[in-house]
Amino acid sequence: MSATTQQPSTDRPNTTPPATGTPAAKRRMPDRTTLRRLGALSRAELTLLVRNRSALFGALLMPLLMVGFLLTLGDTLGLGDGNLSVAAVIGTSAIGMVLLMAVYSTLIPAYVGRREERVLKRLRTGEATDAEILTGTAVPAVLLALIQCAVLIGVGSAHPSLSAPVRPDLLVVGVVLGMLMMVLMAIVTSAFTRTVESAQITALPLFLIAMMTSGMITQLDTLPDAMADIFRIMPFTPVMDLVRAGWLDAGGGDVTRALLLAIAWTALAGYAVRRWFRWDPRQ
Amino acid sequence: MTEHVIEVTGLRRRYGGGGSAAGAKKKGTGIAGAALGRKRGGDDGKGFEAVRGLDFSVRRGEVFALLGTNGAGKTSTVEVLEGLAAPTAGTVSVLGMDPLTDRAAVRPRIGIMLQEGGFPSDLTVTETARMWSGCVSEPRPIQEALEMVDMEDRASTRVKMLSGGERRRLDLAMALLGYPEVLFLDEPTTGLDPEARQQTWALIRRLRDSGTSIMLTTHYLDEAEKLADRLAIMHEGRIVHAGTPAEVTAQQPSRITFRLPAGVAPAHLPVTLRAAEYVDRIEIRTQNLQDDLAELLLWARQNGVALDQLNARTASLEEAFLDIARQQPQYEGAL
Numbered sequence: 001m002s003a004t005t006q007q008p009s010t011d012r013p014n015t016t017p018p019a020t021g022t023p024a025a026k027r028r029m030p031d032r033t034t035l036r037r038l039g040a041l042s043r044a045e046l047t048l049l050v051r052n053r054s055a056l057f058g059a060l061l062m063p064l065l066m067v068g069f070l071l072t073l074g075d076t077l078g079l080g081d082g083n084l085s086v087a088a089v090i091g092t093s094a095i096g097m098v099l100l101m102a103v104y105s106t107l108i109p110a111y112v113g114r115r116e117e118r119v120l121k122r123l124r125t126g127e128a129t130d131a132e133i134l135t136g137t138a139v140p141a142v143l144l145a146l147i148q149c150a151v152l153i154g155v156g157s158a159h160p161s162l163s164a165p166v167r168p169d170l171l172v173v174g175v176v177l178g179m180l181m182m183v184l185m186a187i188v189t190s191a192f193t194r195t196v197e198s199a200q201i202t203a204l205p206l207f208l209i210a211m212m213t214s215g216m217i218t219q220l221d222t223l224p225d226a227m228a229d230i231f232r233i234m235p236f237t238p239v240m241d242l243v244r245a246g247w248l249d250a251g252g253g254d255v256t257r258a259l260l261l262a263i264a265w266t267a268l269a270g271y272a273v274r275r276w277f278r279w280d281p282r283q
Numbered sequence: 284m285t286e287h288v289i290e291v292t293g294l295r296r297r298y299g300g301g302g303s304a305a306g307a308k309k310k311g312t313g314i315a316g317a318a319l320g321r322k323r324g325g326d327d328g329k330g331f332e333a334v335r336g337l338d339f340s341v342r343r344g345e346v347f348a349l350l351g352t353n354g355a356g357k358t359s360t361v362e363v364l365e366g367l368a369a370p371t372a373g374t375v376s377v378l379g380m381d382p383l384t385d386r387a388a389v390r391p392r393i394g395i396m397l398q399e400g401g402f403p404s405d406l407t408v409t410e411t412a413r414m415w416s417g418c419v420s421e422p423r424p425i426q427e428a429l430e431m432v433d434m435e436d437r438a439s440t441r442v443k444m445l446s447g448g449e450r451r452r453l454d455l456a457m458a459l460l461g462y463p464e465v466l467f468l469d470e471p472t473t474g475l476d477p478e479a480r481q482q483t484w485a486l487i488r489r490l491r492d493s494g495t496s497i498m499l500t501t502h503y504l505d506e507a508e509k510l511a512d513r514l515a516i517m518h519e520g521r522i523v524h525a526g527t528p529a530e531v532t533a534q535q536p537s538r539i540t541f542r543l544p545a546g547v548a549p550a551h552l553p554v555t556l557r558a559a560e561y562v563d564r565i566e567i568r569t570q571n572l573q574d575d576l577a578e579l580l581l582w583a584r585q586n587g588v589a590l591d592q593l594n595a596r597t598a599s600l601e602e603a604f605l606d607i608a609r610q611q612p613q614y615e616g617a618l
């Protein structure tokens with residue numbers, strides 16, 4: 001069979017041989033293709049984020065507002081009651097706040113919106129893999145959150161009663177695991193969210209649990225032991241334990257334990273995504 | 284030898300009730316659905332079988348139409364061919380590969396337009412195309428794709444400002460971005476105004492002439508009749524007629540209808556005519572219109588019977604389709 005009969009369409013520029021025959025051989029390196037597709041998807045997603053005022057507010061301003069709130073009320077909340085200074089608690093909590101707001105709470109409506117507008121369904125008919133499609137949506141929020149974390153650490157390190165991160169490696173591991181966990185949790189939560197608007201409500205359970213149990217408002221060592229033990233195994237606490245261990249070399253508990261717990265929760269979230277995520281609209 | 288770009292054998296697809304379909308429910312027991320019987324109405328906890336044993340193939344370079352009323356199972360069928368869902372039973376091959384397991388190799392060579400796909404409403408047409416183009420191995424220039432569907436003047440319009448028909452054309456343009464060898468179009472002209480519809484038909488013909496194989500679904504008879512090299516009429520999950528439009532037409536009986544005056548029982552008609560009595564008419568279906576009509580008229584003259592509202596129609600695709608559309612839920616579980 002001649003090559004011309006396989007030419008898919010005569011108006012195709014004749015620069016490459018037809019793809020028939022050995023498609024595997026002519027495919028480019030998969031990682032480069034993946035990067036290209038991720039780039040295209042995240043660029044579109046960034047445009048959407050910038051055009052959506054409430055999403056942008058949640059991703060950029062809210063974390064800052066929350067930090068300001070902690071700063072002004074820090075003493076009355078009793079933030080410095082444990083073995084950490086107020087500044088130490090606020091600095092690390094601010095990172096937690098960025099993870100919860102700029103990543104988790106921002107991404108739920110993004111996934112729901114794409115799903116309900118049948119964008120996910122449409123994208124799935126193309127060459128991008130499922131993982132690329134889901135990652136593409138997350139990239140802008142994750143990048144914005146990383147920038148905010150970097151700024152927070154930079155500003156915090158300059159603060160008189162704080163230092164530069166003591167164990168940067170642990171801090172990076174904590175932030176990266178936290179990002180991954182929040183993205184996966186956002187994907188799972190989106191599966192239980194019907195509309196973009198109701199994402200504000202479905203985000204609450206994990207958000208509140210994380211705030212209350214992870215030592216962001218109350219230091220765990222000021223709590224009764226039994227309570228602190230339960231709090232330490234909640235999903236977001238190991239992430240914050242790693243962040244505190246990385247920045248302050250403190251936070252109590254065992255770093256290995258926190259690392260294993262954070263990985264376990266992340267893996268569980270990954271499993272939940274496989275189990276419950278849906279591409280088709282719910283309405 | 285004819286090369287087939289799509290081959291389908293014994294394809295079945297069941298929603299819910301276990302089996303391997305992508306939408307399989309958790310409560311499914313894991314028992315394969317194929318052997319289970321089914322009650323009327325479809326959904327009795329064992330799920331609903333939307334596709335009930337299809338066999339067909341699409342040749343390279345042809346337009347193949349799957350024609351059927353709403354709910355016939357067209358979308359359920361093409362979703363399997365597109366690699367979006369697993370068959371409950373049977374096999375499909377696209378370009379010689381399994382569209383589901385060989386997805387990475389198949390997708391760069393096919394183009395898909397869903398019956399209901401979507402693009403982010405806050406992106407412009409160009410931004411949408413740029414996003415899509417970035418996901419295509421060897422994309423057509425965006426400008427060219429938009430020109431093909433006559434959308435170049437809408438390039439900077441937000442998707443949410445587009446009319447339903449324009450969205451449909453944008454969707455088609457995205458399906459064309461990768462120079463597909465095989466194009467899947469699920470109801471491509473539904474919602475288009477007559478002019479846009481003509482333009483889409485012209486585009487489909489041009490694509491076919493340049494070598495693209497096209498599988499389209501439609502519930503418009505004229506669309507299938509005008510565009511398709513071959514077609515299959517689908518009804519309740521099965522193919523009831525298949526072939527070229529001429530072949531399908533030839534399989535259809537011609538029809539003679541009339542009313543008998545009061546007092547003349549249909550039983551008096553010549554038995555060779557095999558007449559059927561309906562509430563409002565007598566109907567004779569025949570493969571031999573001229574002879575049967577002559578016989579009927581002779582009988583009427585000899586017996587002095589006036590045939591009221593006498594009508595003789597030669598077979599047409601429209602007759603075949605309307606006939607199927609008319610007979611709503613029937614022969615459940617038969618065959």
Ligand SMILES: Nc1ncnc2c1ncn2[C@@H]1O[C@H](COP(=O)(O)OP(=O)(O)O)[C@@H](O)[C@H]1O
Binds near residue numbers: 299306
């Ligand atoms: N996700 C689903 N779950 C259950 N039944 C479905 C689902 N999708 C379609 N069906 C049913 O399957 C049948 C065929 O649907 P579909 O393939 O969409 O038909 P068509 O595309 O020909 O209009 C219909 O009776 C429809 O109600």
Ligand SMILES: [Mg+2]
Binds near residue numbers: 398
């Ligand atoms: Mg359909």
